[in-house]
Amino acid sequence: MVLTKAELIASLQHEVRILLHLAGKVDERSLEYRPTPKQRSTIELLRYLSVMGPGLVQAALTGTFDREKWGAEAAAAATRDLAQTSAVIATQADQFQALLGDLPDEAFRKELDMFGRKTTVGSFLVNSVLSGYAAYRTQLFCYLKACGREELNTMNLWAGIDPPPAQG
Template sequence: MVLSKDELVGLLTHEVNVLRHLVSKIDASAVDSRPTEGQRSSIELVRYLVMQGPALVNAIKAGAFDGAAWGAVQAEVGAKDLAGLDAMLAEQPAWFAEHVGSMTDDEMRGVIQLFAGPATRGTYIVSLVLANYAAYRTQLFCYLKLCGQTDLTTSNLWRGLDAPPKA
């Protein structure tokens, strides 16, 4: 694998930290906001982001998608408000360190088939989990901008930090 497991866990941790930063920017008026009728609301998008990482890693480790397990996690996050979702996110870096970090190199190179063609577990973690965080947090960032958070910058999106004040 091009990335070490420690690097992969570090990237997943970074994604969670950026997401937590963006979640902190959602005010009460934006929680139920949705850009168009058919799109997720801000809180629905956050709920998906909170669940997808661990749920997909579990599926990747097992080599098969478990719809019942996905539904159970969906129900758990569906009952959470932003504070509860942030609390779940706060636990994810340690969870990734344990569950991804404990996979052997042979497990990471093991070929499985989930939603696309056959690929290694490591490839699925990068192409599904890591990519989902980046893609959907960008969507959340756009939602926030649409809701009037015009002070957000690329620093918020990519670093999870407010831009330094202008001199």
């Protein structure tokens, strides 16, 4: 694997931190925002992200996507407000350590057939989970910008921090 196990876990934890930073920028005017009628709203996107990462990691590790379990977790997520959703997302950093920390290196090379695509566990974790976080946090960032959060910039998106005040 190109990343070490520790680097993968740290990268996933970094994504969680950025996601929480951006979720902290959501306010009432952006909570129900959706760019088009068929896209997720901001809260729906965050609810999805509250189950996506750990759910896909568990699927990769077991070699099967449990639709029933996913459906139950998505249904539970649909009942949560923003604070509750953020609290669930905040647990993901520890979940990734627990799920992946003791996994032997050879487990990442194990063949996997997920969603009709043959790959390895490691490749799936990078291309579906880690990349999924980057894609969806960018979507969240764009939602926030569309709702008037003009102060947000690339530091918010990529580092998960507010930019320093402008020197005047």
